[in-house]
Amino acid sequence: MSPVFGHGRLRLYLLKLLDESPRHGYDAIRALEDRFLGLYAPSAGTVYPRLSRLEAEGLVTSADEDGRKVYRITDAGRAELAARQDELKDIESDITGSVRDLASEIRSDVRGSVQDLRAELKSAARDVRRESRHYAREQRTSGGGGAAVSDLERLAEWFRAEVREVARRSKPSDEEVAALKKVMEDAMTEVRRVLGGQDLR
């Protein structure tokens, strides 16, 4: 998790929580979780040893209440807290900045994976396209097949679109239309000749 709780900071923050009110261990964990917006969830194994140490140092005392150990800050604990006010302020400002920081981290992280993915898929798409064209060519040279027909159809489709586009733009006269018809009929004759009179379908 975030470096909010660097060396000794969790201990200090626990002290601050006990200064607010006496708490038992689980209460302290809950309070930490709340302060840290649930982004930091300290485990019992992290918190309890620190509470014991605080007690050993005389900064807190504990008493059994309803079968639970409740910790209270001592005067020595308050003195320690007062002496380390600046450090405590730093911790609190780190906490306040955390949602925004986390979100901006998420944003740049997601953006990074998005860019990676798009680049990866773009290149994979290129490969698939190249492969299918290659396959079509193979089919054509090895005697034809569905893919070769598809390839020719794609070409014809392109041809059709181009003719249409050019015609629309230049508004051909009747003579020009007649000349173009002748060109296309000749092309068809040529196609039939190449394929030895086979029907393309």
Next chain:
Amino acid sequence: MAQWRIDKPQSLDLTGVRRLDVRVVAGSVDVVGRPAAAANPEGSTTPEGSDDGAAHLEVSRVDGPLIVTLEGDTLTIAHERLSWSGLLDWVSTMSSRKASADVSISLPASCPVELGVVSADAVVSGIAAPVKVKSVSGSVTLDGVRSDISAQTVSGDLEARGLSGSLHFTTVSGDLTVVDGTSGRVRAETVSGQVTLDLDIPADSSIDVSSVSGDLTVRLPGTAGLTVTAKTMSGGLDSAFEGLTTERKPGRISMQGQVGTGDGQLRAKTVSGDVTLLRRANGAPV
């Protein structure tokens, strides 16, 4: 009902929040869901457990006041006079008004979220309840949203990682990218935006993508079971999956067939865009 008017950077701690509604014009909105607390090891002092609807709101920059309202269990954060229906009008009529803010909220993951932004960028992370987003030009980033998502943008992009609920996205020119999704229900409609999906789909999925000129690219695991229907008028159709047949007619190319068990549905339709169906390499990281 409790209400705050925020006109300078400030943070608020609230409880009893079960639902979030945010409407911000410009700036940024961050929504981070807090996972449910671990089970109480020694008996809780608060009967309802730690999910007391605690929410933390930070406004780190504000230009034009924000109104924060907690009514019932709904937390609303909005620029004054920006209603849901007024989102689009704002662009034309109010753009000269100052209304910009950077807003960050953390709240229980179980809260449904509704977000309306004009140009503000939004991040929504770790929410396990329905998320609805409307954005004009702001980009939307979703991370680990585990419930249904419905998003509409005009030109804003949607980038989502690790989504597992359904997604319905409508846009004019925004791009949609889904990284590491495990959702079996994706519907996207775009005019010129590109759609890029990388999904590990469950059985019986339904993926439905359409565009006018945007390219549609979908990558699926090699084990996917789908009935595929892809159509384009002047674009290209390519598939890394075998067993699909392509039919070309004047002004229309279509690709159809079954992949694997064929139990799910994949429909991709575009006028001039390309449709590309890719498969994940076996053992590729999800």
